[in-house]
Amino acid sequence: MIEWVDPVILGLGLVVAVGAFVQSSIGFGIAVVSAPFVVVLRPDLMPTSMLVCAFVLPVLQLASGPREILWRPLGWAVGARLAVTPLGVWLVASTSTDAIALAVGILILVTVIASVVVVDIRLTRGSAMGAGAISGVSGTAASIGGPFFALVLRHEPPDRLRATLAVFFIAGSTMAIGGLALAGAATWDQLLAGATWIPFVVLGHLVAGPVRRRLPATAVRRGVLVFCVVASVGVIGRTLLL
Template sequence: MLYTLPELLAVLIVTCGIALQTVVGIGYGLVAAPLLYLIDPVYVPGPILLVGFGLALMMVIRERRELRWKRVMPAIIARVPGAWCGAALLVAIPQYALSLFFGFSVLSAVLLSLWRLSIPTTPINLTIAGFLSGVTGTATSVGGPPIALVYQQQDRITARSEIAAFLLIGTPVSIIMLIHQGSLDWHTAHLSLKMLPGLFLGFFLARLIDGKLTTTSAKPLLLAVSGASALMVTIKGMIGWLGL
């Protein structure tokens, strides 16, 4: 399989995002989505979601002994209507508006992560987070931050295993909604296939840095990269909006 230079860069970005999420429970979509969007908007949301499903499956298999499916179930159920809303939004707005929505969504996630909210992991909060994750995850492929905010009080192992379980079930729901809306085709599936080396490389890399990298140490870099790239996406949307 031949790769262009932008596709190789995409694999590198996916590798870094996968490694981050495998270690700390979040980071793949938040880091990879805005950067890949700048390379080519077609990467968002389909290819990122398809690769994200593969990551969630690998993480759940690895963390299966730590999982409490009952606790995360309200978020999984709420993801369904959220995903429907996100897919409807994706086909209802023009490209520049999608860029603005995407950029503002990621910037909001970054700001919320900086603002140390104390949100308990209750069924009501999980339901709200699951719905919001469905909307943003389906429309922009960045669905992790809402659910991660609810898991901030949990330890790193519990958080990453239960977030992975949520994404394992929730991501296919978003993919199905995108297929139903005609927003996912064979071209996006082919791009996903080309990104697969990044999935396996990132998962392997995570084994080397697990224990050396924590949520606290990774957070500044994760938020800085995400915030900067989201700002560039927002500017791109504003340029399109103004017709410049």
């Protein structure tokens, strides 16, 4: 059971704010940054609490920023994600929190490697559907579904990439939360934790506006990658050693 004044929940809220800042800056990242801390400190809150945040933030992004959206590739990715989401729901319902934690750590490392290694993935129907399918599993089971579609969109202008990803996150989070609820794998504590973190999501999004215009994009991105590597290694180590 969670409490509104629980220091762990509030501390995780600050991490969520950092994740919201990162996503508002580069298009994705709230779950990549926040999920490792949630799985270490409160694994019982995964993945629904993070999915609530992953729904709220893109709504804020679309409400306050450009809405130049690539609808056709988005439709391909969302369709594939919808088809595969039941597999992600099944994984959450049938596996332990330690297994989900390990999956989170591995997915973050894969994300970092894919971000560092120059992989020239072009935007096609196949690549969009492939990214959507992977996200249907990873986004539902571990709340991390954005990096794969982001790689497909990486050659698009930043505003178009962020807006398209935002709609993808809204659709994907809705599918995942709905599927988990139908399977009985989404608890009230998870939903309440996600609702508790909404003000922190808003804070991170608001701070990102003026700050991202002053910080070099390359420096921010490198810092995030280092941060994610440390966090993911910590999660993997904790899962395997305990």
